[in-house]
Amino acid sequence: xxxxxxxxxxxxxxxxxxxxxxxxxxxxxxxxxxxxxxxxxxxxxxxxxxxxxxxxxxxxxxxxxxxxxxxxxxxxxxxxxxxxxxxxxxxxxxxxxxxxxxxxxxxxxxxxxxxxxxxxxxxxxxxxxxxxxxxxxxxxxxxxxxxxxxxxxxxxxxxxxxxxxxxxxxxxxxxxxxxxxxxxxxxxxxxxxxxxxxxxxxxxxxxxxxxxxxxxxxxxxxxxxxxxxxxxxxxxxxxxxxxxxxxxxxxxxxxxxxxx
Numbered sequence: 001x002x003x004x005x006x007x008x009x010x011x012x013x014x015x016x017x018x019x020x021x022x023x024x025x026x027x028x029x030x031x032x033x034x035x036x037x038x039x040x041x042x043x044x045x046x047x048x049x050x051x052x053x054x055x056x057x058x059x060x061x062x063x064x065x066x067x068x069x070x071x072x073x074x075x076x077x078x079x080x081x082x083x084x085x086x087x088x089x090x091x092x093x094x095x096x097x098x099x100x101x102x103x104x105x106x107x108x109x110x111x112x113x114x115x116x117x118x119x120x121x122x123x124x125x126x127x128x129x130x131x132x133x134x135x136x137x138x139x140x141x142x143x144x145x146x147x148x149x150x151x152x153x154x155x156x157x158x159x160x161x162x163x164x165x166x167x168x169x170x171x172x173x174x175x176x177x178x179x180x181x182x183x184x185x186x187x188x189x190x191x192x193x194x195x196x197x198x199x200x201x202x203x204x205x206x207x208x209x210x211x212x213x214x215x216x217x218x219x220x221x222x223x224x225x226x227x228x229x230x231x232x233x234x235x236x237x238x239x240x241x242x243x244x245x246x247x248x249x250x251x252x253x254x255x256x257x258x259x260x
Contacts, residue, residue: 009071011126019114023093029132037105045100046061059097061102081142081146082146086204101117122162136163139162171245180236183216195215219234219239220232226242
């Protein structure tokens, strides 16, 4: 791919990726999807995202020192989400702008995200939200849209700081208290209610009334994003109350329709 003019003045470099296409059916992006690179070094991550044949890319890469590299124009469809779904859509690449945040990830020690890097992510996201009219509740984690496959950007990512700067949807997590909660194998109306609530928020979960492995994976993804102090996949009182608070603070017309 030839070089191009970046969509934002805060991008310090353009490193064109060969991996992109057109957004299907002219879909305009209204979601920002955040990832970590999950590789031991930045050079390898950039090569992976920009080299023809890897079949993966992102619109932006945010380096640890806060520099921002654009690899795919925002108007094009980058290949970052993989098999994923949110709020009834399963072509997440066509509806989103993908941002890769340089971090070694869970398999390589999972360091903290530097403050300078987070400041750059915030500035980048705020600009995209304004340009593309992205609502706060559609700034999401890769793990939100692909809970069975992905953990990124993970429980160390400071979603609360992002929200304090106007990026993303957040409520203060409910305190963790001793409670039985819902766990793997439970079959009950409470499980069905949980699944319906997760689906209303946008998660891809089947409404079965059984707390199966897929439900546990979605709860784990929810906790990584919205209740990161304990990520165990058990739907305890804190998890349930936090989910209800998030739903209550959503604009009514944007709540996803629960799967039948």
